[in-house]
Amino acid sequence: MAAAARVERRLAELGLELPQAPVPVGNYLPAARVGRLVFTSGQTARINGVRRYVGVVGQEVSEADAYRSARDAMLNCLACVKQAVGSLDRVKRVVKVVGFVNVGPEFAAHPTVINGASDLLQRLFGEAGRHARSVIGLSSLPSNVSVEVELVVEVGGAEISGRRAARGTRRGSARPPAPSGVASRPPRPAPPRGAPGGTRARARW
Numbered sequence: 748m749a750a751a752a753r754v755e756r757r758l759a760e761l762g763l764e765l766p767q768a769p770v771p772v773g774n775y776l777p778a779a780r781v782g783r784l785v786f787t788s789g790q791t792a793r794i795n796g797v798r799r800y801v802g803v804v805g806q807e808v809s810e811a812d813a814y815r816s817a818r819d820a821m822l823n824c825l826a827c828v829k830q831a832v833g834s835l836d837r838v839k840r841v842v843k844v845v846g847f848v849n850v851g852p853e854f855a856a857h858p859t860v861i862n863g864a865s866d867l868l869q870r871l872f873g874e875a876g877r878h879a880r881s882v883i884g885l886s887s888l889p890s891n892v893s894v895e896v897e898l899v900v901e902v903g904g905a906e907i908s909g910r911r912a913a914r915g916t917r918r919g920s921a922r923p924p925a926p927s928g929v930a931s932r933p934p935r936p937a938p939p940r941g942a943p944g945g946t947r948a949r950a951r952w
Contacts, residue, residue, distance in 0.1 A: 754835035757871050766794045768830040769823050777827040783901050784842065787827045791892040792819035800893045805854040808893040816894040817846060817863030824864075824898035825871075837904040840875040841868050845897040849888040857882045864896050 755765055768777055769790060778787045792799045792815070800816035802808045808816065821844075829835050846861030848854075861882045868876035888895050 752834065752836060754838070754871055761867075761870060763822065763867075765826050765829065765835075766822055768826040769793060778831040780831055780902075783839075783903065785828050785831050785900050785902055787824045787898045789845075789847070789895040789897050790820045790823035790827065791888075791890075791895050792816040792823075793892075794819055794822070798890065798892065801891055802849070802893060803891075804848055804850045804860060804893050805856075806851055808849075810856055810859065813848065813860040813893050814863035816892070817861050817896055818867050820894050820896040821864035821867050821898065824896055828898065828900055828902075832902050832904070834904075835871075837902045838872065838875070839901045839903045841872060841878040842899040842901055843879040843881075844868070844899075846880070846882045847888060847895040848882065848884050849891065849893050850884045850886075854884065857884050860894060861896070863894075864898075 758765060771777055771788070775788050778785055780786075799819065800808050800812045804810065804813040825835060828838065832838075844861070844864055846857070846864060848857045848860050850857065861880065865878070865880060868878065870876070
């Protein structure tokens, strides 16, 4: 693996690999970039087209498998980020995670489930992987998946640096000199004393 792909090397050390970015199943983008931020659409544990951990958490899906479902959903989010910006090494920090858990009315361990996504991010990005988070329990999710996750990250890299350099060049550019052969405007002569706009003449008594 290329030396620059340090985040994916860490992923391999965890015994995981980045899946192919999921193909949208509706009229939306896998991820959208606004300035330095990349927002992913909600992703599930459908890895390379195969759905796993399907069902209601606490009934058909155990809490441990729901944790893995959140982890795999986050892998898909990261695949979407890579697709949008070219490399996960451009992620400067993880900003926010939103998790949705398919549960019955008695289930209360929603945060533990979404830790599957949060723990993965911190292992991959260190302190930059710590993030704000919201966790929501729902009575159903599309295709009866157990977990859905969204991700927001801040990115940097060559594209942003290039824009900064371009702005700096524009700000530091000197005004171009007048074309050769064009005479500069002579200074405006001062009006005579006593004339309008000149020094007022002293009155004599």
